[in-house]
Amino acid sequence: MFQRIMVILTIATLSACQAPTPPTPPTATAAPAPIVPDIKGIRLGQTPAEFKAHFPEATCKSLEEPDTTQCTTNGQTLGGHSTIVEATYDHDRAFLVNAYGIDKAAMPDITAALVVKYGVPADVAHRPAKLQDPRETVWAGNGWWLVSSTVAYQSMGVVMLTDSRWLDRKERSRIKAAAQDL
Numbered sequence: 001m002f003q004r005i006m007v008i009l010t011i012a013t014l015s016a017c018q019a020p021t022p023p024t025p026p027t028a029t030a031a032p033a034p035i036v037p038d039i040k041g042i043r044l045g046q047t048p049a050e051f052k053a054h055f056p057e058a059t060c061k062s063l064e065e066p067d068t069t070q071c072t073t074n075g076q077t078l079g080g081h082s083t084i085v086e087a088t089y090d091h092d093r094a095f096l097v098n099a100y101g102i103d104k105a106a107m108p109d110i111t112a113a114l115v116v117k118y119g120v121p122a123d124v125a126h127r128p129a130k131l132q133d134p135r136e137t138v139w140a141g142n143g144w145w146l147v148s149s150t151v152a153y154q155s156m157g158v159v160m161l162t163d164s165r166w167l168d169r170k171e172r173s174r175i176k177a178a179a180q181d182l
Helices: 002-017 048-054 104-118 164-180
Strands: 059-062 068-078 081-090 093-103 137-141 144-149 156-163
Touching (some): 048 059, 048 068, 048 081, 068 093, 081 104, 093 104
Antiparallel strands (some): 059 068, 068 081, 137 144, 144 156
8 A cells, every 4th residue: 555655646746847838828819900991892992994893884984184084883872872983093093982972861870880890980180181070080091081971062971982192192292283383
């Protein structure tokens, strides 16, 4: 019996002397994927051909400004409400995507749906200078602004996705031209 107790104590002692098992390393969590906003599946940087593939009934036309094209499709819905979807392209890359003609009364529901999809919008203090009106709801991302608004329209709302870098370049160019005319 004494030998049995000694064997058990020896095993227990040897087990206690082993190196402790290292803790399981925490699993790395992936960085959240960047938000890539869209309006009805149309994203900034896409081409008119991609718009036409998404909306085969769409019409595209050249605008007066060189290398600028606009594609439009009627009869769409946004959040269950009737809308017109339009994208404007500079050198065949979308810099502006609009859903407009939305009944103004539907805008609170559409804005709430955008909050679900894109998260909390930017507060007025963190918005670009051009988008300071507190009646507009604005999301700002890396190179884009998404705006839900009824401000500039009498009876309709608009959801607008804009390439902020393109807009900044155009604004600087406009100001530079105005400065040359002083």
